[in-house]
Structures are given as structure tokens and as C-alpha cells.
Amino acid sequence: MPLGLQFENLHQFFVQSSESWAQRFVQDHAPVLTHLPAPLGELVIMLACCVIFVAVVPLLPLGLVLAERKVSAHIQDRVGPMRVGPHGILQTLADGVKLIFKEDHIPREGDKFLFVASPYIIFACSFAVFAAIPFDKSILVSELNIGIFYIMAISSVIVMGVIMAGWASNSKWSLLGAMRSAAQIVSYEIPLGLCILTVVMLVQSLNMQDIVTGQDGIANWLIFRTPFTFVAFFVFFISAIAEVNRTPFDLPEAESELVAGFHTEYSGMRFALFFIAEYANMFAVSAIAATLFLGGWHGIVPAEMLPQAGILGFVLKTITLGGLLGVAIKTLLLVFVMMWLRWTLPRLRVDQLMNLCWKYFIPISFFNILGVGIWGLIFPKDSMLSIIISIAVIILGLIFTFGVLGRSLSKGAEPPPSSAERRISATT
Amino acid sequence: MRHYFSNIYLGLYTALVGMRITFKQFLRPSVTHQYPYDRSFEQKKNIREIPKGYRGKLHNRIEDCIGCKKCELICPVDCITITTQKLPKGERLWDSMNVVHLKNRTEIVGNIEGDEKPASNTTVAIQTRDEGTVTVSSEEIANIVERKPVIFYLDQFDIDMSLCMYCGLCTEVCPTECLIMYDNLSDGIEYSTFDRTDLIYEFAKPEMYDQPADESTEAEAAD
Numbered sequence: 001m002p003l004g005l006q007f008e009n010l011h012q013f014f015v016q017s018s019e020s021w022a023q024r025f026v027q028d029h030a031p032v033l034t035h036l037p038a039p040l041g042e043l044v045i046m047l048a049c050c051v052i053f054v055a056v057v058p059l060l061p062l063g064l065v066l067a068e069r070k071v072s073a074h075i076q077d078r079v080g081p082m083r084v085g086p087h088g089i090l091q092t093l094a095d096g097v098k099l100i101f102k103e104d105h106i107p108r109e110g111d112k113f114l115f116v117a118s119p120y121i122i123f124a125c126s127f128a129v130f131a132a133i134p135f136d137k138s139i140l141v142s143e144l145n146i147g148i149f150y151i152m153a154i155s156s157v158i159v160m161g162v163i164m165a166g167w168a169s170n171s172k173w174s175l176l177g178a179m180r181s182a183a184q185i186v187s188y189e190i191p192l193g194l195c196i197l198t199v200v201m202l203v204q205s206l207n208m209q210d211i212v213t214g215q216d217g218i219a220n221w222l223i224f225r226t227p228f229t230f231v232a233f234f235v236f237f238i239s240a241i242a243e244v245n246r247t248p249f250d251l252p253e254a255e256s257e258l259v260a261g262f263h264t265e266y267s268g269m270r271f272a273l274f275f276i277a278e279y280a281n282m283f284a285v286s287a288i289a290a291t292l293f294l295g296g297w298h299g300i301v302p303a304e305m306l307p308q309a310g311i312l313g314f315v316l317k318t319i320t321l322g323g324l325l326g327v328a329i330k331t332l333l334l335v336f337v338m339m340w341l342r343w344t345l346p347r348l349r350v351d352q353l354m355n356l357c358w359k360y361f362i363p364i365s366f367f368n369i370l371g372v373g374i375w376g377l378i379f380p381k382d383s384m385l386s387i388i389i390s391i392a393v394i395i396l397g398l399i400f401t402f403g404v405l406g407r408s409l410s411k412g413a414e415p416p417p418s419s420a421e422r423r424i425s426a427t428t
Numbered sequence: 429m430r431h432y433f434s435n436i437y438l439g440l441y442t443a444l445v446g447m448r449i450t451f452k453q454f455l456r457p458s459v460t461h462q463y464p465y466d467r468s469f470e471q472k473k474n475i476r477e478i479p480k481g482y483r484g485k486l487h488n489r490i491e492d493c494i495g496c497k498k499c500e501l502i503c504p505v506d507c508i509t510i511t512t513q514k515l516p517k518g519e520r521l522w523d524s525m526n527v528v529h530l531k532n533r534t535e536i537v538g539n540i541e542g543d544e545k546p547a548s549n550t551t552v553a554i555q556t557r558d559e560g561t562v563t564v565s566s567e568e569i570a571n572i573v574e575r576k577p578v579i580f581y582l583d584q585f586d587i588d589m590s591l592c593m594y595c596g597l598c599t600e601v602c603p604t605e606c607l608i609m610y611d612n613l614s615d616g617i618e619y620s621t622f623d624r625t626d627l628i629y630e631f632a633k634p635e636m637y638d639q640p641a642d643e644s645t646e647a648e649a650a651d
Contacts, residue, residue, distance in 0.1 A: 074453075075453050077453060077460075079458045079462070082462065344443070345446060360435075401437065
């Protein structure tokens with residue numbers, strides 16, 4: 001009995017099971033399942049959630065890979081894949097089929113178990129993130145009380161898979177890529193966590209659904225709630241790009257230096273798993289950014305000002321970036337910005353990467369936390385006055401920075417390090 | 429301290445400038461030509477014509493080939509295979525046609541009516557195979573390839589274009605200039621196939637010996 005009691009407490013701590021979307025769904029549509037003994041019924045619900053998400057989420061990378069190729073092509077005045085299907089929309093599918101039929105090669109001198117296990121770890125972790133992201137008021141696999149903390153924790157496990165892959169491949173490229181990846185992800189997790197902390201300080205909850213609930217209407221979006229969260233959004237987004245190893249922070253996979261980084265030795269389906277996980281990750285961090293800062297499933301217009309019922313309500317909700325499709329649009333916009341950045345900026349050096357994180361992002365994040373704390377002391381929670389002041393400060397700040405301050409700031413830039421300095425920083 | 433904020437500002441500002449440029453490029457129409465499917469670009473003026481004398485796919489006007497095997501002999505990579513049967517001594521099938529090179533670097537293939545070496549300041553009538561009679565002034569003519577008697581049956585005249593190295597020696601030695609290299613886009617260049625055996629071109633037409641040749645050559649053969 002004590003054990004059971006403990007389990008109950010733990011369960012209540014982690015999961016608000018009465019609020020679970022899946023359980024409500026089952027109660028509405030398949031009440032038979034509620035008569036099953038409690039653990040069994042819960043298992044069935046869990047399995048149903050798993051099946052739905054494992055079936056839907058891999059379709060995202062399928063589209064995103066094509067989108068990436070098309071975006072990159074058009075930025076470079078090309079047209080991208082055009083042959084497989086109209087405008088090449090089935091290209092990723094064809095590539096996937098090709099990868100499935102490829103030889104599954106394991107390096108002879110490598111560590112076979114780790115080599116085989118690491119794609120699954122990365123794949124599973126990047127998919128587990130989706131369990132805690134709310135896509136609508138009721139579309140959420142598991143409403144965790146510690147949702148954002150869970151996301152941070154589970155996405156940190158990915159780095160373990162990366163290091164396993166790099167070590168097990170027994171290849172210098174893989175190992176170097178994995179080491180860089182570990183250094184990068186561990187470093188950038190700190191500003192990422194600190195930016196999330198500013199949000200958590202404002203909302204006073206780790207629950208993802210609670211974070212979204214307060215953001216009804218564009219003025220209530222957390223990005224505009226204080227000037228500090230406005231800065232935190234950008235720090236969060238750039239750190240997130242570094243977290244998912246995308247250009248300009250793609251040192252772990254630098255093609256010109258490391259062939260492909262930690263997945264150099266992988267082929268066939270295992271490589272496809274890495275690839276899917278990478279794009280799923282990209283989508284996940286964008287979805288988290290949209291949820292934390294851009295209102296989640298709340299639109300630009302507050303919900304009570306829109307008709308709720310019928311198709312008209314749904315269309316209006318989507319147009320104002322609310323609801324399931326609204327989240328998807330916001331997320332895909334952020335994903336597009338990631339792709340856009342990829343084809344704009346060149347890759348950073350290792351020392352520049354670490355400089356950016358430790359000298360810029362972390363101090364700025366700490367300043368943000370301080371600022372949000374003081375803001376919370378001055379203004380009462382969610383007061384209209386604070387939002388007006390905040391938006392005014394943001395606009396004035398932008399004008400001041402890019403209009404007035406910029407002219408003087410653009411002259412005082414630090415000169416690029418000399419080659420001798422660069423050599424020193426590379427060796428240390 | 430000033431450096432610190434300058435770096436932040438410049439980092440943001442330069443990234444935004446770069447993003448503006450790439451976004452403009454994103455909205456610009458792409459410059460790719462979907463070549464074999466969309467050939468509209470060929471009408472544009474900036475696409476150069478293939479120059480005269482370009483060495484493209486080999487072609488043999490088999491009726492004019494006299495079976496001399498000079499091309500087979502000179503081919504450095506042995507891509508031409510010819511088998512012939514000689515006619516009895518003194519007999520011939522017909523004569524090959526004249527090739528009249530004009531001074532404007534075009535050529536007319538046909539039989540010159542009358543003297544093969546026209547005097548100056550006369551008009552020359554050339555009986556072509558497809559376009560009827562063409563008359564040109566003898567001033568325009570650069571040189572004329574003379575007619576030669578066809579005294580071989582050509583059983584086989586195969587050219588393996590997968591072996592050809594495009595040296596053009598065979599076209600230079602051809603006495604009747606019936607072996608040519610196409611220098612236009614559609615015939616001379618675009619003949620890639622999925623099967624290498626499709627690149628072996630068989631020019632011999634045994635059926636052209638079955639029916640009697642047209643009257644003029646018949647009459648000449650009777651002479």
C-alpha cells in the first residue's frame with residue numbers, strides 16, 4: 001500500500017490525469033474503455049496517443065525536408081526537386097524508399113551495440129518532446145505539470161545519442177562532430193533554459209497549457225508582455241537554432257570539415273532516422289518558441305471577440321493564428337526563418353560560437369531574468385498598464401537602437417582577431 | 429563596453445541586411461531551364477547557335493556511299509564496320525551525287541546537269557533529291573565533289589557512336605562526302621539513349637538494291 005500511495009503521489013505530481021485530452025476523448029467516444037481496470041485503460045489510452053503521434057509526426061520531416069530544399073533552391077535562384085510528382089512533392093518519399101533499401105553498414109571496428117542504439121535514442125527523444133506541446137485547448141498528449149521542464153530534460157538526452165553515435169562509429173569525423181555537438185548543446189542549453197525561466201517567472205507555472213492560457217490576444221502574447229521577454233524570444237530562438245545544430249551553428253555537421261559529423265558512418269534507415277529526428281527537432285523547437293512567446297494556440301484577436309461555433313469560427317480562428325492550424329502556421333513561419341537564416345549566414349568558428357554563447361547570450365539572459373523580476377515587482381500581474389508600457393518600450397527601443405544608437409555603434413566594432421590571436425584561441 | 433554593444437548591434441544589423449538580400453532572391457523567379465522539357469530558351473537571342481563545322485553525330489547518305497572503306501581504315505578507334513560485295517568487273521549500280529560547296533559556306537547535294545566542271549559566268553542547274561532543280565551561278569560555287577561510280581553492294585555499314593571520338597577524320601577522307609557529321613542541335617547532339625547498343629547506327633539499306641534505280645541513273649548505268 002505505501003508503494004501504491006507513493007505511485008499515486010508521483011503520478012499526480014507529473015500528470016494531471018483528469019485533464020488529459022486522451023482520457024476525455026475516450027470518455028466521449030469510446031466509453032467502453034473506461035470500464036477496463038484502471039491501469040489497463042490507461043495503457044490503452046497511452047498506446048492510442050503513441051500510435052497517433054508516431055503516425056503523424058514522421059510526416060512533418062517529410063514535408064520539411066522538401067520545404068528546406070525548395071526554400072534553399074529559390075534563395076539561390078534554382079527550382080529544387082522537380083521530377084518526382086508535380087513540382088517534386090514526392091521527392092522525400094522517393095529518397096526515403098531509397099534509404100530503406102540501402103545496405104545497413106556497421107563499421108567493423110566500431111561499438112556495435114552503441115552504434116545500433118543511438119539512432120533510436122535520438123529519434124525517440126526528439127519525438128517525446130511532442131508529447132508535451134499543446135496544439136489546441138484539448139489537443140495535447142500529456143498535460144504535465146512540469147511540461148516545459150520535461151521538454152528541456154528530454155531534449156537534453158539527444159546529446160547522449162549524438163555522443164554514442166560519434167564514439168561507436170570509430171571514425172575521426174564522427175568523434176570530432178560528436179564532441180563539438182556535445183560542447184555546443186551543453187553550452188546553449190544554458191541561455192535556452194534561462195530564457196524559458198523568464199517565461200516561467202511571468203506565468204508562475206511550468207505547465208505548458210498554463211503558459212498558453214494567459215496569452216489570449218496579441219497584446220497578451222508573452223513576447224510583448226515585457227521588453228525583457230521580447231529580447232528573450234530572440235535569444236531563445238537563436239539558442240534553439242544552435243540546439244538543433246543548424247547553420248550558422250552547424251559545426252557538428254560541418255560538411256566541409258567533418259564530412260557529416262556524428263552520422264558520417266551511418267547509412268540506410270539509420271541515417272534516415274537521424275535525418276527525421278533532425279527535422280522533427282527543428283519543428284519541435286519552433287513549436288516551443290511559438291507556444292512560449294507567440295501565444296501558442298491563442299490568436300492575434302482575443303477568443304471572446306470571435307464566433308466560436310461552426311466552420312466560420314474555425315476559419316476565423318485560423319486566420320487570426322489561433323487553434324491547431326494557427327500554431328502550425330506560427331511554427332512553420334519560425335521554421336522558415338531557420339531555413340532562411342541557413343542560406344544567409346556562413347558557419348561560425350568554434351571560438352565565435354562559444355563567444356556568442358558565454359559572452360553574449362548568458363549575460364543577456366541573466367539581465368532578462370533580473371529585469372522580469374523587477375518588472376513583476378513594479379507592475380501587478382497582467383495589468384493593462386504594464387502591457388501598454390511594455391509595447392511602448394519595445395517600439396521605442398527598436399527605433400532608438402536601429403535609428404539613433406546604430407550610427408554611433410556601427411563605428412565602434414571590435415576589429416576581427418588577428419591570425420595569431422585566432423591560433424591561440426583555437427588551441428585553447 | 430562600447431565594443432560589446434557595438435558587436436551586438438552589428439551582429440543583428442548585418443544578419444538583417446543579409447536576410448533582406450536572401451529574401452529578395454527568394455522572391456525572384458529562378459533562372460533554371462528545365463532543359464529537355466522546356467526548350468523555350470532556345471528562341472532567346474543570347475543562346476548561341478552551334479557553329480558550322482561542329483562535330484556531332486555521324487550520318488551516312490547511304491545511296492552515295494561507294495563502299496571504298498577509307499573511313500573504316502582511317503578511324504582511330506575502329507568504330508566503323510563495313511562489309512561489301514563487289515560487282516562484276518565493268519558493272520556499276522549508279523553514280524554518287526555531286527556535292528556543290530557554295531562560297532557562302534552552304535552546300536547543295538544533287539546531280540549537276542551537263543558538265544561537271546562548269547565554265548565561269550554560267551548558271552548551273554543541280555537536280556537535288558528532295559527540292560527539285562536548284563540553279564546557282566557558277567561564281568557562287570567554291571568547289572564541286574565529282575560523281576563516282578558505285579561498284580559495291582553495301583551489306584553492312586555500322587557506326588558505333590559510343591566508341592566514336594569525334595576526330596572527324598572519316599568525313600575528311602570520304603571521296604563523295606556522303607559521310608558527314610551533323611552540326612545542328614537536334615540531330616547532332618541530342619541522341620543520348622538509355623541503352624548503349626542503341627548507339628550503334630546501321631546505315632546499310634539492302635532494300636535499295638531490290639528496286640531498280642530511277643531512270644537517269646539507269647540510263648547512265650547502261651552507258
